[in-house]
Amino acid sequence: MYRFDQLGAATTPAVLAAVAEALPDRSFVVADDGELTYRAMASLCADLAAGFTALGFQPGERIGILLPNGLRWCATLFGAHAAGLSVVPLNTWYRRDELASVARRAGLRTIITQTEIFGFESASAAAGLDVAGYIEPLLWPAGAARPVGLAPALGPGDPIAALLKSPAAEAADALVVFTSGSSAEPKAVRLTQGGLVRTGHAIGERQGVSAGDRFWFASPLFFVFGCANALPNALTHAATLCVQERFEAASALEFIERHRCTVYYGVAPVTRALALCADLPLRDISSLRTGTANATPEDLHVAMEVLGVQQVCNAYGLTEGYGHSTMTAHTDPAEVRISSQGTVLPTQQLRIVADGAVAPTDVAGEIQIRGLITPGYLDDADTTTRAFDRDGWFRTGDIGLIDADHRLHYLGRRDDTMKVQGINVSPMEIELLLVQHDMIDEAFVFGLATPEGDQSVGCVLVSSVPPKERRRLGRDVQTWIRQRAASYKVPTTIRIVAAGELPLTPTGKVSKRLLKEQTQT
Numbered sequence: 001m002y003r004f005d006q007l008g009a010a011t012t013p014a015v016l017a018a019v020a021e022a023l024p025d026r027s028f029v030v031a032d033d034g035e036l037t038y039r040a041m042a043s044l045c046a047d048l049a050a051g052f053t054a055l056g057f058q059p060g061e062r063i064g065i066l067l068p069n070g071l072r073w074c075a076t077l078f079g080a081h082a083a084g085l086s087v088v089p090l091n092t093w094y095r096r097d098e099l100a101s102v103a104r105r106a107g108l109r110t111i112i113t114q115t116e117i118f119g120f121e122s123a124s125a126a127a128g129l130d131v132a133g134y135i136e137p138l139l140w141p142a143g144a145a146r147p148v149g150l151a152p153a154l155g156p157g158d159p160i161a162a163l164l165k166s167p168a169a170e171a172a173d174a175l176v177v178f179t180s181g182s183s184a185e186p187k188a189v190r191l192t193q194g195g196l197v198r199t200g201h202a203i204g205e206r207q208g209v210s211a212g213d214r215f216w217f218a219s220p221l222f223f224v225f226g227c228a229n230a231l232p233n234a235l236t237h238a239a240t241l242c243v244q245e246r247f248e249a250a251s252a253l254e255f256i257e258r259h260r261c262t263v264y265y266g267v268a269p270v271t272r273a274l275a276l277c278a279d280l281p282l283r284d285i286s287s288l289r290t291g292t293a294n295a296t297p298e299d300l301h302v303a304m305e306v307l308g309v310q311q312v313c314n315a316y317g318l319t320e321g322y323g324h325s326t327m328t329a330h331t332d333p334a335e336v337r338i339s340s341q342g343t344v345l346p347t348q349q350l351r352i353v354a355d356g357a358v359a360p361t362d363v364a365g366e367i368q369i370r371g372l373i374t375p376g377y378l379d380d381a382d383t384t385t386r387a388f389d390r391d392g393w394f395r396t397g398d399i400g401l402i403d404a405d406h407r408l409h410y411l412g413r414r415d416d417t418m419k420v421q422g423i424n425v426s427p428m429e430i431e432l433l434l435v436q437h438d439m440i441d442e443a444f445v446f447g448l449a450t451p452e453g454d455q456s457v458g459c460v461l462v463s464s465v466p467p468k469e470r471r472r473l474g475r476d477v478q479t480w481i482r483q484r485a486a487s488y489k490v491p492t493t494i495r496i497v498a499a500g501e502l503p504l505t506p507t508g509k510v511s512k513r514l515l516k517e518q519t520q521t
Contacts, residue, residue, distance in 0.1 A: 002211070002238050010197040012174065012235065013049075013082045013166035016042055019238045021160050023211070028235075030214075030242045030259060031070040033142050038238070039159075041075065044146075046159035048079025049166065051150040055135065059084025059167040062106050062176060066090040066099070066113040066122050068245045069221050072140050074231065076112045076147075081174060081193070084167035088176045089222035092117050096125040102178055103129045105188060106378065110135040112147055118246075170194030176378050177224050177319050188378035189319045191228055195347070195372040199322040200232025202345045204239075207290045207313055208330040209263060211238040216261035216288070218247040219270070229323035230265045239263070249277035256285045264291030264309045268299045269509075272441075272499075275306040290330045296442075297338045298435045304334060316341035316367070316410045320374040320387075320394055325350060326408045340407040341400075347372040351393070352402055364401045364411055364426070368393040399426060418447030418455050421488045430457065430481075430489055437480055439463050439473055441499065446516040448493060458493040460515045462502065470496035495519055 002022035007014055016038070019026075024039035036044065057063070063080055065087055067073045080087050088106045090099065103111070103126075111126040126137040138147035146152070168174075175191040217230045221243070234241040242259045244252060247270060255261075266274070271293050274280065290311040293303040303312045314337050317324035328342035336342075344350040351358050354365030370393045376384035388394055399411040412428035419425075427445035434443035442462035447455035465473050474494040482490050495518075503514040 004201055004236050010170050011081070011166065011168040011193040012078055012197060012232070013045075013163040013168050015197060015235055016045065016078055016082075017160045017163035019235070020163075023238055026211075026238065027240045029071050029074050030240060031074075032243075032245045033070040033072065036071055036075070041078065042163055043159040044075050045079040045082050046162040047152055048075060048146065048150065049082035049162070051146065051152070052080060052083040052085060055150070057083060057085060057109055060086065060172065061109050062086045062088055062173075064088045064090045064103065064106070064108045064111040064126075065222070066092065066094075066111050066117070066126060066137075067140065068092060068114075068117055069218070069226075069243050070142075070245055072112075072142070073221050074241070074243075076140070077227065077231070081168050082163055082166045084172070086173040086176055087227075088178070089227050091178070091222050092120070092122075092220065094125075095120070099125050100129050102186075103131050103134070106176055106178075107131060107133075109133060111137045112140055113137050114139055114141055168193055170197075175228060177228065179319055187383065188380070189374050190376060190378055191224075191319075191322060191374060192372075195322055195374075196228055196232050197236060199324070199345065199347045199372055200229065201236035202347045203229060203292075203315075203324050203327065204233040204237045206327040206329050206342070206345070207233075207263065207292065208311060209233065209237045209239060209290065213237065213239040213262045214259060214287075215239060215241045215243075215263040215265060215291075216252075216256050216259070217241060217265045218244040218252055218255075219265065219267060224319045224323045225265070225267070228319075234263075247273075249273040250279045253277060253279050253283040253285060256288065257283045260287040261285075262287050262289045264288050264293060264303065264307070264312060266291070266293050266303065268293075268295035271295060271299050271303050271307065275302045280306075292324075292327075296435055297432060298441075300338045304338075310334075313337060314341050316398075316400070316408050318396060318398070320396070321348060321369050322372070325369050325373075328407075336407070339409075340403070341410050342408065343406050344369075344408070350402075350408065352400060353393075359401070361404050362401055364399055366414060367396045367398045367400045367408070367410075369396060370394065416446070418457065420447070420455050420457060423488055425457070425489060430459070430485070430491070433481060433485060433489075434459065434461065434477070437477060439465060440477070444510065444512055444515050445491070446512060446519075448516070448520050456493065457489060457491045458516070458519045459491040460495045460497060460502075460519060462499050463496050464498065465496065493519060 020038040020042035028038045140147040174193040178186040288309045311330035315324045315327040328337040348371035352365040359365040411426040430445045431443040445459045448458040
């Protein structure tokens with residue numbers, strides 16, 4: 001019988017070995033490119049690890065994964081871990097210059113990829129990189145048993161025993177995740193084996209995940225939400241990860257129905273796309289029970305009431321904390337899961353700091369975390385030193401408050417705070433109010449510079465009203481919010497747009513920067 005609390009070591013090779021021994025025939029990964037049981041995954045990963053070692057790779061060195069979601073992505077991660085290697089998940093939206101920059105900064109020994117990904121010639125981009133000790137990319141074609149050039153190296157033997165002999169240690173780096181870098185050069189966040197495994201398990205406990213659950217995941221695995229959250233969550237609970245190569249609403253609904261997925265992993269745009277899909281009434285997705293849908297209260301309501309994920313959880317987190325630091329419990333009342341980000345996970349500590357001191361209940365300040373979080377940034381001592389205080393608290397730069405029930409209420413980024421009439425105002429506070437209006441689907445609030453050097457409240461609202469009705473709706477919204485909030489929080493500039501008019505970043509997120517620029521002009 002597999003039990004997480006009886007593991008000898010909290011590393012991915014140790015967990016994979018334990019589950020494969022106890023539940024060898026249970027499906028671990030179900031993907032568009034095939035399916036592997038826990039035993040089959042253990043055998044493949046032990047073989048990959050022996051192959052990496054035969055190529056001369058040493059424990060602690062780093063390799064990159066540049067593959068679409070699927071079996072090969074997961075097997076490469078766990079095979080590298082079994083060899084004691086650290087993995088750098090590479091964004092499939094990268095182009096050659098970005099890829100070369102990340103490879104140099106991470107000191108990659110090689111990149112596992114395929115000839116092309118979604119029209120991008122990934123193999124060509126990963127070739128000839130100017131990195132000391134770099135081995136030309138190892139291509140893993142879809143359907144192949146292993147990467148070309150990585151010959152079978154394990155031979156006959158017990159893969160479980162091989163995994164248990166892995167040099168991976170709890171304090172060793174399991175991942176180096178490069179943040180998006182929207183306002184500065186991306187940071188290279190180090191995440192350890194112990195933190196990955198223990199936090200992933202704690203997340204699943206809050207969701208009520210158990211052995212036999214089936215995860216639905218269609219976001220990119222290279223994001224922390226996948227590689228450091230959903231994947232170790234499924235592994236540590238002996239569950240099945242049903243992963244799609246990429247998200248498309250109609251195919252996702254069919255996939256969830258076909259595989260009877262029970263655990264929902266969806267971000268706000270995904271939740272809304274599924275809810276609006278014309279195929280939703282035609283599909284039976286009633287198997288969905290719990291999961292995570294980090295979003296606005298309205299999006300969480302949609303996940304519960306429209307998609308039927310009745311026990312879906314809310315959470316707060318960032319890359320440096322393995323994606324989640326606080327979570328609601330799946331057993332919390334719906335209003336608690338909608339209105340808060342829950343309590344801190346047992347793997348971490350959290351506090352609110354205002355004016356240089358720990359803030360009391362219901363007082364807003366900076367969110368700081370400590371415990372099983374990143375040990376720092378790769379080869380960047382200065383940034384690491386600035387990020388932590390002398391007692392090891394990580395300064396997130398996010399603003400929030402803790403209520404009398406020890407639940408976190410996230411209020412936004414410190415850098416986003418507006419100064420209106422000399423008063424600090426959180427954009428998120430106004431956004432959460434605006435989406436309560438019957439005609440508003442989404443709200444994006446930001447500060448607009450005034451000639452006096454102050455700021456006024458600007459916003460872009462998403463609504464399905466006809467264009468000729470937008471000006472009237474804007475006036476109605478101002479009247480409506482004036483009755484519910486202080487006068488300095490009332491937007492003075494309002495733009496109404498349809499959902500399809502929102503500018504997006506290369507990663508598919510709404511670009512608040514562009515919205516602000518368009519509104520300011």
